[in-house]
Amino acid sequence: MQTSPVTLMVFVSYFVVLIGISVYAYYRRKNAKNFSEEYYVAGRSFGPWIVAFMWATSWTSGGTFIGTPAVYYSMGWTALLWQAGAGVLGMIGMLAIGRRISRFAAEHNCVTLPDLFVERFQSRLMGIIAAISILVFGIAYMVSQYIAAARILETFIGMPYLWAIISFAVITGVYTCIGGIRGVAYNTLLQGIVMLGGSVIMVNAAGGLPEITRQLAQIDPNLVTPPGPKNFLPLPTAFSTFFILGVAVMAQPHVVTRIFTVKNMMSLKRAGALISLITLVWFMSLFVSALAARALIPQIDVPDRIFPTIVLKYSGNFLAGILLSAPFAAVMSTVSSLIISTSGAIMKDIYQRNFNPNASEKAIKTTSYIATVAISAIVMVLSFNPPKFLQDIVMFAISGFAASFTVPIILGFFWKGGTPMGGLLSMISGFVTLLVLYAQPNPNPLGFNPLVWGLVVSAVVMVVVSKVTKPNDSTFMAKIFE
Amino acid sequence: MQKTASKQGKSSYALSLKEFKFAFSSTMIYILLSCAISYVLGYNKPAGEITVIWGMPSWVLFGVVIPWVLMVLLTIVYGFFIMEGDEK
Numbered sequence: 001m002q003t004s005p006v007t008l009m010v011f012v013s014y015f016v017v018l019i020g021i022s023v024y025a026y027y028r029r030k031n032a033k034n035f036s037e038e039y040y041v042a043g044r045s046f047g048p049w050i051v052a053f054m055w056a057t058s059w060t061s062g063g064t065f066i067g068t069p070a071v072y073y074s075m076g077w078t079a080l081l082w083q084a085g086a087g088v089l090g091m092i093g094m095l096a097i098g099r100r101i102s103r104f105a106a107e108h109n110c111v112t113l114p115d116l117f118v119e120r121f122q123s124r125l126m127g128i129i130a131a132i133s134i135l136v137f138g139i140a141y142m143v144s145q146y147i148a149a150a151r152i153l154e155t156f157i158g159m160p161y162l163w164a165i166i167s168f169a170v171i172t173g174v175y176t177c178i179g180g181i182r183g184v185a186y187n188t189l190l191q192g193i194v195m196l197g198g199s200v201i202m203v204n205a206a207g208g209l210p211e212i213t214r215q216l217a218q219i220d221p222n223l224v225t226p227p228g229p230k231n232f233l234p235l236p237t238a239f240s241t242f243f244i245l246g247v248a249v250m251a252q253p254h255v256v257t258r259i260f261t262v263k264n265m266m267s268l269k270r271a272g273a274l275i276s277l278i279t280l281v282w283f284m285s286l287f288v289s290a291l292a293a294r295a296l297i298p299q300i301d302v303p304d305r306i307f308p309t310i311v312l313k314y315s316g317n318f319l320a321g322i323l324l325s326a327p328f329a330a331v332m333s334t335v336s337s338l339i340i341s342t343s344g345a346i347m348k349d350i351y352q353r354n355f356n357p358n359a360s361e362k363a364i365k366t367t368s369y370i371a372t373v374a375i376s377a378i379v380m381v382l383s384f385n386p387p388k389f390l391q392d393i394v395m396f397a398i399s400g401f402a403a404s405f406t407v408p409i410i411l412g413f414f415w416k417g418g419t420p421m422g423g424l425l426s427m428i429s430g431f432v433t434l435l436v437l438y439a440q441p442n443p444n445p446l447g448f449n450p451l452v453w454g455l456v457v458s459a460v461v462m463v464v465v466s467k468v469t470k471p472n473d474s475t476f477m478a479k480i481f482e
Numbered sequence: 483m484q485k486t487a488s489k490q491g492k493s494s495y496a497l498s499l500k501e502f503k504f505a506f507s508s509t510m511i512y513i514l515l516s517c518a519i520s521y522v523l524g525y526n527k528p529a530g531e532i533t534v535i536w537g538m539p540s541w542v543l544f545g546v547v548i549p550w551v552l553m554v555l556l557t558i559v560y561g562f563f564i565m566e567g568d569e570k
Binding site for chain 2: 077080081084085086087088090091092094095096097098099100103208209210211212213214217224225226227235238239242246247265269270272273276277280410414480481482
């Protein structure tokens with residue numbers, strides 16, 4: 001596929017702007033008093049718009065523009081039911097837990113998700129296990145993002161896959177290191193607007209809905225009827241997917257920590273409302289674009305390439321350059337959030353808390369940078385041999401986070417009965433249930449996804465174990481539940 | 483930091499618990515409704531018998547699009563107008 005010079009120039013200048021923003025954020029940070037507070041949570045200073053866009057672009061990922069349109073394209077109207085979990089993002093991801101989590105985090109100086117568990121359950125072990133889980137699933141997640149980015153570079157610029165991975169790793173690593181969370185935030189705001197604009201333009205290019213639906217029914221009647229082609233989404237799977245692509249958001253370490261950056265309750269409430277609106281517009285417009293693509297191009301060899309293909313084919317040169325950056329925006333914002341979360345897991349939750357509690361500011365700074373670079377390098381190497389199904393890795397990683405952390409968050413912060421042992425075992429049992437089920441030939445007993453089973457097991461373990469083990473100190477509990 | 487977060491003098495924990503309950507139950511209702519409506523209007527029918535409204539299959543309109551839009555409206559109304567307490 002031939003990409004015009006104008007498209008390439010727009011695309012490249014976009015990256016120059018991104019790096020510039022990171023440098024600006026670096027200078028803001030240089031003068032900060034507390035490095036960790038600033039690097040990881042930007043001094044808890046963000047208003048509603050920036051939080052909403054950061055949150056939404058951390059959640060939407062390379063999958064949103066590469067794997068997801070491939071699902072829409074291949075499965076037709078049923079894929080909208082698959083996606084409908086997104087309807088609850090603002091409600092469950094922000095409004096449900098926002099006040100409790102942001103306030104607790106501020107009062108106990110938490111900057112990472114494991115910090116929350118360590119402070120709530122007074123268990124350092126829980127912090128370590130949480131950090132390990134974040135490393136394992138976070139790295140899997142990032143691998144999927146690197147591959148998505150490389151696929152775009154491959155399709156658009158014709159860059160060889162290996163080089164695409166390396167250049168992407170270098171750009172993202174550098175920009176996260178320089179900018180920290182503030183850089184990620186400023187960039188994300190810009191990227192979010194680009195994504196929004198890009199999707200809206202695609203809908204315009206798509207043509208009328210009745211005509212599209214008519215064409216789809218002609219290609220294959222299953223494209224308009226559930227469960228979709230090849231029995232894509234039986235009802236129990238549909239039900240499970242609401243949890244993976246909706247409810248699970250409340251337990252994603254790189255998304256939850258966004259709540260820590262909120263300035264005040266006013267910003268938090270507004271951000272929750274904005275998130276639900278932004279994601280509705282994004283997903284609906286992407287969906288309609290992908291359906292239109294199916295009507296226009298009934299056959300494609302690699303469905304993962306459908307978004308790049310329609311952009312290059314159906315929009316002008318200048319527009320294509322901007323639209324090209326949309327998936328990149330999604331990938332980079334997710335990867336840099338994840339790099340911050342995973343390096344935080346190594347740095348704060350494992351190294352500082354257990355080996356060197358009195359580390360100097362300078363030592364913290366150096367180890368944070370080393371952890372950030374090391375993780376980028378590991379992910380880069382793991383991405384050299386791409387696995388086949390991009391969206392599957394994303395769903396696996398999201399489910400892994402959700403199975404480990406959802407119940408400890410809900411029952412730890414909204415139920416007085418949770419004990420340290422209950423929290424620890426519920427986290428481990430959710431995580432183990434998921435891994436065991438994924439290793440089975442039939443990972444979906446009764447048609448329900450491993451995540452649903454993981455959540456059930458984790459909740460039961462939390463309640464039962466908490467009933468029979470020693471609670472936290474009663475003065476401490478009275479204080480945090482007053 | 484202020485202990486009382488709302489006009490009625492509720493503690494921050496009491497308020498957050500109330501918000502959690504509301505958000506969690508509305509989420510569950512949304513999921514069940516969406517699955518139930520899609521089942522009745524879509525899963526239950528053979529491929530040829532789907533009616534189309536405004537260019538989309540009726541099961542998608544009533545089972546997915548309308549519930550999703552209503553959920554977004556509820557989130558906006560709840561976030562902007564109903565949730566109490568603006569403390570830091």
